[in-house]
Amino acid sequence: MGISTLTDLIGDLKSRRLVKELDPVRRPGAGRPTRPIALDGDPWCALGVHIAPDAIAIAATTMGGEELWLVEDPVAFAGADPEDAFRQVRDVLVRRLAEVPTGREVISVEVATSGLVVRDRGQLEHSAELPWVEFPLRERIREVLTQAGVTGVHVGVANDSQLAGLYATRTELRLPPNSVAVYLGGWRGIGSGLIVDGQIFGGAHGVAGDLAHSNVGGETTDCQCGRRGCLTTVLGPEALLSHSGLMSMDEAIEAVRRDPSGAIEQLRSRAEAGDEQVLTTLADAGSALGRVIDDVLGVLNPHAAIIGGFIGVLSPYLREAMEAQLSERLSDPAFAATLVVPLESMEPRVVRGAAMSARDACLADPLTLTRPLTRG
Template identity: 30%
Template sequence: MSPLTAPAGAVRQGSLRELNLALVLGRIAAADRPPSRADLAAATGLTRATVSAVVEDLIAGRLVTEAEPAPRAGAGRPARGLVLAGHGAAGLGLEINVDYLAVCVVDLAGRVRHRTVHRADLRPVAPADALARLVELAGRARADAAREDLVLAGAALAVPGLVDAAGVVRLAPNLGWREVPVPALLAGHPALTERIDGVPALVVDNEANLAALGELHAGPPGPTSFLHISGEVGIGAGIVLDGALFRGTRGWSGEIGHIPVRPEGRECRCGGRGCLEQYAGQEAILAAAGLAGADLPADTATARLAELAGAGDPAALRALHDAGSALGVAVASVVNLLDLDTVVLGGGYARLAPWLRPPVLAEISRRVLTAAWSPVTVRAAALGAEAAATGAAGSVVRRIVARPSGWLARTG
């Protein structure tokens, strides 16, 4: 019987079950200690019988497991708490950037179970070939996940560029990509292109957006509104407002790297002049510090730059100060516009934050109208350079938590 001809009561009953599954699983995911079935009944308003039935479905679907009860004083058996399962469903995070590929697997509880980073300059590589390399890394991650009793529930791919709703990369200037149909290029890899419960197994998104989501959900609860800046060869930003990613009308917000900080300055790959990337991008900083010809992988060169700055090297300190000042000019414009009180330095900036932070704060103090009454916090990202791939994988498992009925239908 199709949904169009099913009795209304059956549809309502199915919808009620979906709501109850999401409600209970969401409470378990958000709890600061493992809640018991009784705790869940009290928190949700559902009957204990309903909660027990829902919990049994979640346990059978390997979304929830019972934790050992905490010791208690007094008579009676302590109630078992419930936690998100560390086996079963997991998310696959993928990232293509200018000078590396990254793959990450995160389980439902948010733990990273696999991570691979492959360093290579991808600018001379055709998009199809770069994606093929990434698929090979994803296959290894899938095999590792299976050995740990994990089933990948989908994947998210982070790309440093403008991505439309269909997953087409409209423009990634630092990669040299334009109008790249990523889903079509991956059509020969069903594990990444099949649809799961009506949702594409692979979602393509901007890397700064996924990095911001990774930071939002990393560790203890922090600010729910902030600007996350990913500092790589290119510079992108993810804007989080009241706990939600702000995407803009077409989903292309956050291109802070192309804010002109010197309108008549250096030419940029985007076609403009004086863009922030030309003064505070990774390659620009390394060149200013005299490390451009060091023939080192980018992460090693960044580590060397931090080492030199820590030792007081004048060229390194000057390069970081100038980059931080340029970054501060762009950040101040965003803070003035959106009234944010937290700026997170991610990607390669996380390691360089001790030297970038002072000039960024100086420009904020000088240029933000409200700085005297509402100080802005500037800090390093908790996830650092791993944020985009981790955030991508986390976005997959959060979809399961938001709608567990789809996963249960697939595995039931």
């Protein structure tokens, strides 16, 4: 690109409020002061959308990462067929897109769901929590955006826990950009993901880092995945509620489906009150969690293992048994610097991670994604 062409391009971007000039910087030696430019994301808007079984959350940010708003709308997917469920998604999106202020333009959307997501096809293969199987979610969302007058934008789909890990790694812990991190979290079940160099690492088919079904023994315990002895049969919220004697398994499944936060709070409050069976159940779960993390540290040697979601909330009662399992590994100089970080807050990591991923897509290919701003 010639100098005149570059100058013209910068001038055009400035006229469209896509970049802005900063104060001049005088450097040693002869010549005029340098006038830097910076990305001016003020007219742009990236959306993160989290589709959960009972609510849809939407977060909007500028390209610089400033959060503009975060809203949540209730939905009722229980008993809904796939098309009825998607109609609810469409209604929420159309209503919220109509509320985008004049002067801001949506140029990127990232959608988060639980389950197995094939990111390159934008397809939700299946989810235990959502009524869709082999569902072309990206294309259906793109159709809704087009009907709302939002065209030519990036639309991505990703697993919710992977996006939560992205946010935890880059915003909450602010790990260096070249870090490797593993995240475990979730609310209705155990979710996990790998973050490598500040991006989701999905492996060959997008599901790398699935730790919920790591084998921790207990071969007589069936998992919904069809195997036995999975981590979720010991640490999953239904397992914790039933093993602790607070309710039957059927009651636990219904309690977690209806109100996962309330179910976890019941466990936490009983543990705080010193309920021996609850504390024993959580200690057993912490030991299983420690064995899984120990294996992950040995295989990946990550900079950090991050524990969020319901596991983070319960971490004060998991920590001692978990650390006992990790003590030998972390005493080795090769692993001693590894961070094992419980996050006890109920931060909306998924939707904020989705907004972050939407922003990343723009910054990865900014000239292509400015095309929606060149109308008229």
